[in-house]
Amino acid sequence: MLKIADLTGKFHTGEECALLLGGFDGMHIGHRMLLEKAKTLNLPVGVMCISGGKGGADLFTFSEREAIFASLGADFAFELDFEEIRDLSPAQFADLLLKEFSPAAFFCGSDFRFGKGAAGTPDFLGTYTGIRTDVSGLLELDGEKVSSGTVKKLLERGDVLGAARLLGGPFFVRGEVIEDRHVGRTIGFPTANILYPGNKFPLKRAVYETRVQVDGREYRCITNFGSRPTFHNDRVLTETYLDGFSGNLYGRTLNVGFVRFLRDIRAFSGAEELEAQLTEDIGRVRRG
Numbered sequence: 011m012l013k014i015a016d017l018t019g020k021f022h023t024g025e026e027c028a029l030l031l032g033g034f035d036g037m038h039i040g041h042r043m044l045l046e047k048a049k050t051l052n053l054p055v056g057v058m059c060i061s062g063g064k065g066g067a068d069l070f071t072f073s074e075r076e077a078i079f080a081s082l083g084a085d086f087a088f089e090l091d092f093e094e095i096r097d098l099s100p101a102q103f104a105d106l107l108l109k110e111f112s113p114a115a116f117f118c119g120s121d122f123r124f125g126k127g128a129a130g131t132p133d134f135l136g137t138y139t140g141i142r143t144d145v146s147g148l149l150e151l152d153g154e155k156v157s158s159g160t161v162k163k164l165l166e167r168g169d170v171l172g173a174a175r176l177l178g179g180p181f182f183v184r185g186e187v188i189e190d191r192h193v194g195r196t197i198g199f200p201t202a203n204i205l206y207p208g209n210k211f212p213l214k215r216a217v218y219e220t221r222v223q224v225d226g227r228e229y230r231c232i233t234n235f236g237s238r239p240t241f242h243n244d245r246v247l248t249e250t251y252l253d254g255f256s257g258n259l260y261g262r263t264l265n266v267g268f269v270r271f272l273r274d275i276r277a278f279s280g281a282e283e284l285e286a287q288l289t290e291d292i293g294r295v296r297r298g
Contacts, residue, residue, distance in 0.1 A: 012110055013089040015072075017080040020054075027054040027085070027111055031118040031135075033158065034059045035211075036069030037078045039178045040119065040149040040156045045082055047144060048117045054085040056111065062092040067211040069158055069165075069177075074184045074210075077265075100130030104138050115142040151176060168214035170268040180221070180267035181213065183248050187259045190247065199288050202259045204248040204266065206235070215246075219269040219295045222252055224262075229255050232291045233266055236275050253292055 014023065021027075028048040034041060034057055048055045057079050059072060070078065072089055079087050088110070095103060103124045107113060116135060122145075124130040136143035149156040156176050164172040165181060174180045185204035202222070206212065215236030222229050229252040236246055250266050272291055278284040 012106070013072075014110075015076050015087045015089075016085075017076060017087060018085050021056075021086045023110065024112060025054060026114045027056055028115045028117060029107065029111060029113045030055065030057045030084075031116055031124070032058060032122050034075065036158045036161060036177060037075065037082070038156050038158065038161060038176050039151070040146065042082060042178050043149070044117045044119070044146055045079075045084060047146070048115070049083055051115060053114055055083070056086045056088055057084050059087060059089045060092050060095075061089055061209075067209055069161060069181070069211050071184070071207050071210055074182070077184065078179075097126050100125030100134055101138060103130060104135055108139065113139075113141055115144060117144045117146070120145050120147050162211055165211065165213035168216045168218075168271040170213065170218060171270055173213075174268075180269060182265050182267040183207070183210065184263065184265045185248070186261060186263050189260055190249075199251045199285070201234075201249040201251050202264060204250070204264065206246055206248050212246075213268065214271075216274050217272045217291060219272055220250060221267045221269055222250060222264055224252070224255060224257075224259070224264070229253060230295050231266070232272065232288065232295055233268070234275065251288070251292070253295065 028051050030041070030044055030048055032041070045055065045057070059075055061068065061072065072087075076087055095106070098106065116132075118132050120132065122132055124135075132143050132145045154160060154176075161173050161176050164176070170181055183204060183206060185207065187202045187204060190203045213235060218233045218235065220231040220233040222231050231250050231252050234247075234249040248266055272294060278287065
């Protein structure tokens with residue numbers, strides 16, 4: 011029912027801790043503020059994730075979220091399967107947290123709900139457990155609600171800049187570089203290809219400016235997310251050309267961070283026309 015990921019190698023489940031409660035399929039700026047509050051207690055901080063909920067595909071996979079949480083100073087993450095907890099009463103859900111952890115405080119947003127029928131509220135949690143429950147109100151940025159749902163709407167439009175403002179950092183995909191047809195190499199644009207996780211929310215299929223770090227160096231990149239109509243290939247990939255990189259990346263795990271939308275995907279008359287377009291794309295990226 012519950013999977014715990016120790017992000018520091020130092021956390022012990024029996025020790026007193028602070029818990030961030032919510033879906034946390036992403037980590038937007040409102041979530042980051044909650045985490046900073048929790049860290050002021052000088053206790054190990056854990057972040058809850060729910061997989062398979064009614065919100066559909068998650069912004070980030072659990073392994074991607076682990077990397078985000080660790081970079082922000084969380085000590086552990088724990089994942090709950092929505093299908094396994096959906097019929098728990100609010101009291102049973104609270105009891106589960108008390109059984110698995112020794113929480114000194116809970117931190118959540120005012121819209122956090124739990125238990126069957128979403129009947130549990132932050133007020134109930136604090137009253138039932140007798141544990142400090144710190145509740146933060148909903149956050150707005152430039153008149154826009156900061157939420158995972160808002161981020162998803164931006165990504166559907168290809169607005170990765172807007173999504174990054176709400177997330178506090180770039181939307182990214184993490185995965186292992188696989189071998190493909192080597193078409194890019196034949197026209198001077200070899201690409202690092204990553205299969206997009208099936209359980210991850212898909213952004214608009216398009217061509218983007220991206221960033222990738224390899225061995226401590228950051229590369230400016232262009233990424234085609236989607237199919238490759240010029241070569242009649244409908245397989246969905248994250249295809250990334252790293253400007254200035256030479257070497258073999260097969261089998262390595264990369265983070266591809268989306269910086270800005272460049273253009274829609276379209277079919278070209280052939281390899282020569284595609285090469286000319288990619289040359290124009292990388293020129294735009296170099297100019298900034």
